[in-house]
Amino acid sequence: MGKLIWANNQQYLIQKNVEQVVPFLRNFSLEQVNRVGRFQRTYEKFESTPLRSLDAFASLVGVQSIFVKDESYRFNLNAFKVLGGVYAIGQYAAKKLGRNIDELSFEQLKSLEVRELLGDLTFISTTDGNHGRGVAWAARELGLKARIYMPAGSAEERLQNIKNEGAYAEITTMNYDDTVRYTSQLAKENDWVVIQDTMWEGYEEIPVWIMQGYTTLVKEAALQLEKAPTHVFLQAGVGSFAGAVVAFLQQYYEQKITFVLVEPFVANCYYESFKAGAEQFVTVGGEMQTIMAGLACGEPNPLAWDLLKTYTKVSICCDEEVAATGMRILGNPLATDARIIAGESGAAPVGCFYELMTNEQYTELKDTLQLDENSRVLFINTEGDTDVENYRNIVWHGKYAKI
Structure with a gap:
């Protein structure tokens, strides 16, 4: 059977932590999320992604x-x-x-006039593939430049997908977190702009913008759901x-939601x-080689940590199987359930859920x-099948099958 280990969050819903994050939650209010979506929808080919109901799967696991x-399906x-x-x-x-982004559209930013005003901008980022x-x-669409660096072990197909978008890209010999530090140094030396969804002292604004960008999919899901x-x-x-x-979601719904992290x-x-019960996060290092490449990160985003230590109940970590x-x-869906093509990181939470619902070894976690x-x-x-x-x-061939 596949393996899970989990840790209850000892900081869960502690009042001082709640009070600490309340000001930051305003960055994700419905009003702000609507502003984000307004800009993204100015891209002429923008479409909402589907929400699939897996009724047969739900019946199977109870x-x-x-x-x-x-x-x-995104973009x-x-x-x-x-x-x-x-x-x-x-x-x-x-x-x-x-300018205020509320006054601009994606198409306006593509104009020759705006390109001349922006000058010769180069964006730099670290990625396992999808972010980069x-x-x-985005840089290519706007007539700008991008340089993308990937951690050791990244898939060649993901590297080529980035190059196909017109960016310079390479795979480094470092893990994800060390590659982030490397690209940050390159940005300083060359006056490039870091676009990264983690943050450090002196680099806080852009990561918040990236996090806000993600909320469009969450609002779509909330509107597609009949119940919370x-x-x-x-x-x-x-x-x-x-x-x-x-x-x-913490602000959108007026009811308790149990959030679970998967790593x-x-x-x-x-x-x-x-597990440490710490107010400050713990980092992990090493090569971090895993098929869940999008999750191979050992250092939390500090602001994300503040949110997640406050509202997340449990963190589960799992093996490749x-x-x-x-x-x-x-x-391979049951009955009339829709087929979903999911990559390794995209499918990990579903695999964890199935394991804890069907394996008596995890009854305690299910009850918790x-x-x-x-x-x-x-x-x-x-993500879909990005590799x-x-x-x-x-x-097809059963790699990482349960034994």
């Missing part, structure tokens, strides 16, 4: 309903990350022009995506932080989360 927001880029990159670049351009492709796409979810399983990584989801064993900084199981479940016949569970498929060869090896 919950009321299961929904999957499928971001593999024809096979992942959600472009939402953050395009909004951050738009905000940066608006600020450089001395989104940044490269009782449980939301979220991929962790540095926590920016999960933090944005939690920040919006790989080798990059489980939220699990280690929750669990993520692979999630891919096969979504790609109060998952039962009244539960309405939401997942977000953050086609690995997807086929897993879904």
